[in-house]
Amino acid sequence: MSATSVCQICGKTKSPNEGQIAELLRPSLHNFVVKQHPKWDGTGFVCFDDIGDCRQNYVREVLEDELGELTALDQEVVESLRQHEIVASNIEKQFERKLTFGERLSDHIAEFGGSWKFILSFGAVLVVWIITNGVVLVTRAFDPFPFILLNLILSCLAALQAPVIMMSQNRAEARDRLRAENDYKVNLKAELEIRHLHEKIDHLLRKQYNRLFEIQQIQIELLEELSRRR
Ligand SMILES: [Zn+2]
Numbered sequence: 001m002s003a004t005s006v007c008q009i010c011g012k013t014k015s016p017n018e019g020q021i022a023e024l025l026r027p028s029l030h031n032f033v034v035k036q037h038p039k040w041d042g043t044g045f046v047c048f049d050d051i052g053d054c055r056q057n058y059v060r061e062v063l064e065d066e067l068g069e070l071t072a073l074d075q076e077v078v079e080s081l082r083q084h085e086i087v088a089s090n091i092e093k094q095f096e097r098k099l100t101f102g103e104r105l106s107d108h109i110a111e112f113g114g115s116w117k118f119i120l121s122f123g124a125v126l127v128v129w130i131i132t133n134g135v136v137l138v139t140r141a142f143d144p145f146p147f148i149l150l151n152l153i154l155s156c157l158a159a160l161q162a163p164v165i166m167m168s169q170n171r172a173e174a175r176d177r178l179r180a181e182n183d184y185k186v187n188l189k190a191e192l193e194i195r196h197l198h199e200k201i202d203h204l205l206r207k208q209y210n211r212l213f214e215i216q217q218i219q220i221e222l223l224e225e226l227s228r229r230r
Contacts, residue, residue: 008044009037019047023207026199032058056082059192073181077189087185091178103171110168113161126150 004013008022022030022043033054034042060078063070070078080087099107112118129150133141143149 005045007047007050009033009040009046009050012047014045014047016045018049019045020051022046024204025051026196026203028199029055029058032061052082073185074188077185077192080185080189081192087182087189089182091175091182095175095178099171103167106164106167107171110165113165 005016005019006013007019022033022045025033025046029051030042033046033051034040036054036057037050056078059081060070063074063078067074077087129143130147133143133147134145
């Protein structure tokens with residue numbers, strides 16, 4: 001094989017490891033490439049750039065047939081198929097990087113607010129408050145018996161706690177959504193790649209069987225010829 005080969009589709013000169021022979025393409029993709037490039041006779045060397053473009057269009061067409069209108073997620077998968085890149089990404093890291101100081105703070109507060117540590121220490125504060133005002137400072141209590149100031153502080157705390165918890169819940173939801181989207185992309189891509197591999201292996205097996213059969217045929221003919229000569 002020469003050091004360079006001419007791509008039969010775009011006509012550019014490429015090195016042999018930048019493309020492959022057309023007969024190694026699986027039939028469904030091969031047909032599609034022929035349909036996209038009517039001038040091409042369907043044989044010879046084809047570069048990976050052209051195959052990649054056709055493959056992207058092919059996958060897009062198949063997906064549109066099966067799913068209807070493509071979403072942005074589907075588009076990303078199709079694009080990644082062409083560029084041979086991995087779609088799986090670490091959502092946690094991506095997400096952590098985007099958080100602002102306020103969001104991180106509310107996460108921590110929500111985490112502390114939903115723990116036994118909080119309940120126990122809060123209970124201790126209440127008990128100390130009540131004992132201080134009800135027993136120790138009976139005569140000059142700063143918050144005497146019905147503890148109106150304590151009530152006010154408690155309701156303020158409750159009023160603040162609710163939005164903080166909601167903020168942190170919203171973020172958990174956003175993270176779950178990102179994770180689900182990522183899972184969807186990875187699944188879709190895996191599905192497409194597996195289908196692609198199936199077709200490719202079937203195609204190669206069929207080709208190999210045909211060739212074996214041909215070789216066998218030739219051997220039989222040779223044997224017949226030999227026995228005739230004897
Ligand atoms: Zn080409």
